[in-house]
Amino acid sequence: PGLSLVGASGPATEVLCLLNMVTPDELKDEDEYEDILEDIKEECNKYGVVRSIEIPRPIDGVEVPGCGKVFVEFNSVLDCQKAQQTLTGRKFSNRVVVTSYFDPDKYHRREF
Amino acid sequence: DDDDKKKKKRSRWGGSEHEKIFIPGMPTILPPNLDKNQEQAYLLQLQIEEVSRKLRSGDLGIPANPEERSPSPEPIYSSDGKRLNTREFRTRRRLEEERHALVLKMQGINPEFKPPLDYKPPVIRVSD
Numbered sequence: 024p025g026l027s028l029v030g031a032s033g034p035a036t037e038v039l040c041l042l043n044m045v046t047p048d049e050l051k052d053e054d055e056y057e058d059i060l061e062d063i064k065e066e067c068n069k070y071g072v073v074r075s076i077e078i079p080r081p082i083d084g085v086e087v088p089g090c091g092k093v094f095v096e097f098n099s100v101l102d103c104q105k106a107q108q109t110l111t112g113r114k115f116s117n118r119v120v121v122t123s124y125f126d127p128d129k130y131h132r133r134e135f
Numbered sequence: 136d137d138d139d140k141k142k143k144k145r146s147r148w149g150g151s152e153h154e155k156i157f158i159p160g161m162p163t164i165l166p167p168n169l170d171k172n173q174e175q176a177y178l179l180q181l182q183i184e185e186v187s188r189k190l191r192s193g194d195l196g197i198p199a200n201p202e203e204r205s206p207s208p209e210p211i212y213s214s215d216g217k218r219l220n221t222r223e224f225r226t227r228r229r230l231e232e233e234r235h236a237l238v239l240k241m242q243g244i245n246p247e248f249k250p251p252l253d254y255k256p257p258v259i260r261v262s263d
Contacts, residue, residue: 031164031166032164032165032166032167033166033167033168036167040167042165042174042178043178043181043182058147059147062146062147062148065146066146066148107164109152111155111163111164112155112156112157112163113148113149113150113152113154113155113156114148114149114150114154114156115147115148115149116147117149117196118182118185119156119158119163119181119185120163121163121164121165121177121178121181122163122164122165123164123165123166123167123169124167125167126167
């Protein structure tokens with residue numbers, strides 16, 4: 024709807040951003056956060072070597088950039104591509120997973 | 136230990152890697168250069184379409200296994216003895232409420248947004 028670019032992934036990188044997957048509310052709870060992290064790590068490790076994962080968590084009274092998104096850094100662009108192909112459109116907590124490649128420099132600077 | 140492992144809930148990932156949700160006109164791969172508003176609007180639209188799909192198809196996402204369902208409230212019956220607050224009725228109502236909240240949010244970002252044709256804003260009753 025008005026976004027003709029949607030569907031085009033842009034150039035592949037080694038960092039995958041997963042959207043529409045977690046809500047800030049779910050991340051508040053320590054156990055639930057750990058559980059979500061584990062579920063994502065386990066699945067992503069099937070498609071390649073996961074180097075790091077960032078899930079920005081909510082902080083009261085602060086607008087945390089990227090909160091509600093999940094960032095997964097893979098060992099290679101190829102692994103990241105494989106993960107995107109397999110994970111996009113699947114369901115996580117009954118929500119449809121949306122993905123996009125993310126700029127690795129921004130990722131390392133934590134500019135979510 | 137073993138007990139802890141058993142207690143861990145099933146993975147949040149649904150279905151196999153081949154089971155994907157396909158919403159016509161709404162791809163799940165985004166370009167990296169969307170601004171915050173574009174991104175939020177797209178996700179809201181996707182959520183509205185997904186809830187609408189459930190309501191239209193009748194595939195409401197009620198778990199087939201009764202053990203995975205939430206506990207039922209006390210039944211309410213109509214005067215002719217039919218149960219009113221069935222699980223389907225409650226799920227539909229919850230989905231309609233969810234869609235209403237999403238439509239309001241979407242219209243906050245994009246006042247021109249046209250909700251799905253089968254969407255009706257809830258009727259506000261002055262007294263019950």
